[in-house]
Amino acid sequence: MKILVAGGAGFIGSAFVRYTLEAYPADSVLVVDKLTYAGNMENLAGLERLPNYEFVRGDICDRSLMQELVANCDAVVNFAAETHVDRALVEADAFIRTDVYGVYSLAEVCKSASHSLKLFVQISTDEVYGPQYEGAATEESPIRPTNPYSASKAGGELLALSYHRSFGVPVIVVRGSNNMGPRQHPEKFIPLLITNALEDKELPIYGDGLYVREWIYVDDFVRGVDLVLRQGKVGEVYNIGGGLENQKTQLEVANAILELLGKPKSLIKHVADRPGHDRRYSIDSSKVQALGWKRQYGFDAALEATVNWYRANEGWWRRIKSGEFAEYYRRMYERR
Numbered sequence: 636m637k638i639l640v641a642g643g644a645g646f647i648g649s650a651f652v653r654y655t656l657e658a659y660p661a662d663s664v665l666v667v668d669k670l671t672y673a674g675n676m677e678n679l680a681g682l683e684r685l686p687n688y689e690f691v692r693g694d695i696c697d698r699s700l701m702q703e704l705v706a707n708c709d710a711v712v713n714f715a716a717e718t719h720v721d722r723a724l725v726e727a728d729a730f731i732r733t734d735v736y737g738v739y740s741l742a743e744v745c746k747s748a749s750h751s752l753k754l755f756v757q758i759s760t761d762e763v764y765g766p767q768y769e770g771a772a773t774e775e776s777p778i779r780p781t782n783p784y785s786a787s788k789a790g791g792e793l794l795a796l797s798y799h800r801s802f803g804v805p806v807i808v809v810r811g812s813n814n815m816g817p818r819q820h821p822e823k824f825i826p827l828l829i830t831n832a833l834e835d836k837e838l839p840i841y842g843d844g845l846y847v848r849e850w851i852y853v854d855d856f857v858r859g860v861d862l863v864l865r866q867g868k869v870g871e872v873y874n875i876g877g878g879l880e881n882q883k884t885q886l887e888v889a890n891a892i893l894e895l896l897g898k899p900k901s902l903i904k905h906v907a908d909r910p911g912h913d914r915r916y917s918i919d920s921s922k923v924q925a926l927g928w929k930r931q932y933g934f935d936a937a938l939e940a941t942v943n944w945y946r947a948n949e950g951w952w953r954r955i956k957s958g959e960f961a962e963y964y965r966r967m968y969e970r971r
C-alpha cells in the first residue's frame with residue numbers, strides 16, 4: 636500500500652507514520668503537512684533515510700497539490716487539523732478553513748481519484764458527541780458538538796461521509812478520545828502539566844477540576860487507526876477510546892503527574908473555566924474491538940511512559956515553550 640498521511644508532522648500523525656513504517660516495511664508513506672505552529676519536523680526525525688518515506692510541505696486546501704499527491708496513493712489518512720479547543724474559542728477562522736473546508740476539499744480530490752483510491756480515513760474526535768453525562772456514546776448516538784473546534788470537526792466528518800453516500804468515495808471516519816504520549820504539543824493538558832511541573836511552575840486547572848476525559852495512549856490509538864484502515868468497512872464510523880476505566884478528572888491527572896515527578900500538590904492552581912467546557916466525554920469502542928483491537932496501556936502505564944518521554948526529551952519541549960508559545964501562554968493564562 637502507498638498511504639498519504641496528511642498532518643503527519645503532528646502528534647498523532649507522526650506516531651502513525653512511525654508505526655506504519657515499522658510494522659509494514661513493504662508499504663510506503665507520503666506525508667503532507669502545512670507545518671503550522673503545531674507541525675514539527677523533529678517529530679519525523681530519522682525517517683528521511685528510509686526509501687519508502689517522503690515528506691511534502693503543503694496544505695490540504697491546495698486542490699492541485701493534493702490531486703497530484705492522491706493520484707499515486709491507495710489510501711489517504713487525514714490527521715491534518717487545527718486541534719486546540721482553547722485557540723478555537725479565541726479565533727476559529729483557521730479551524731473552519733482546515734477542519735471543514737480542508738476536509739471537503741480533500742473529499743473532492745478523492746472523488747475525482749476514486750477509481751484508484753481504495754480508502755479515505757478521516758480522523759475525527761469524541762468531542763463531536765458533546766458532553767456525555769452518563770453512559771458512553773456509540774457510533775449511532777446523535778452528534779451534538781458544543782464548541783467551535785468540535786463543530787468544525789463534525790462539519791468535516793459529515794462532509795466526508797456525505798461524499799461516500801452521494802458519490803461512492805470510500806470514506807471511513809474514526810472518532811478518537813483524548814490521546815497522550817510522546818510529541819504532543821505542550822499547549823495540551825497533559826504535556827502542559829508535565830513540563831510546568833518539571834519547571835516548578837503552577838499547573839492551571841480550569842474550573843473545579845472535575846471535568847472527565849477518556850485517556851488513551853497514542854500507540855494504542857494508532858494501532859486502532861491502522862486496523863480500521865486495513866479491515867474497516869467503507870462508509871462506517873469507528874470509535875477508538877481509552878474505555879471507562881481510563882476516564883479521569885483533571886485533578887486525578889494532575890495529582891498523578893505530581894506524584895510521578897515527586898513535586899508538591901501546592902503547584903495546582905484553579906483558574907477561570909473554559910467557556911462551554913464539556914463536562915465529560917465517554918465513548919463505546921466495542922465496534923473496533925470486534926475487529927480485534929485491544930488496548931495495551933491502562934492510564935497509569937500510559938502516563939508513566941508519557942512522563943518519562945518528556946523527562947528524557949527536554950530539548951524538544953523547551954524549544955517549543957521558548958518560542959512564540961511563551962507569548963501564547965502569557966495571553967491565555969496570565970490574568971486567568
Ligand code: NAD
Nearest residue numbers: 642644645646647669670671673674694695715716811814
Ligand atoms: P496536532 O495539532 O498535533 O497536529 C496537527 C497537524 O496538522 C500538524 O502537523 C499541522 O501542521 C497539520 N496541519 C494543520 N493544518 C493543516 C493543513 N491545512 N494542511 C496540512 N496540514 C495541516 O494534532 P493531533 O493531536 O496529532 O491530532 C491529529 C488529528 O486527530 C486531528 O484531526 C484531531 O482532530 C484528531 N484527534 C486528536 C485527539 C487528541 O487527543 N490529540 C483525539 C481525537 C482526535
Ligand code: DAU
Nearest residue numbers: 718719720760761762812813822823824839840841846885
Ligand atoms: O477528546 C478528544 C480531543 O481531546 C481532541 O479532539 C482534541 O484535539 C484534543 O486537544 C483534546 O481536547 P481537550 O479539550 O479535551 O484537551 P485539552 O488537553 O485542551 O484539555 C483536557 C482537559 O483539561 C479539558 O477538560 C480542559 C482541561 N484543561 C486544559 C488545559 C490546556 C485544564 O484544566 N487546564 C489547561 O491548562
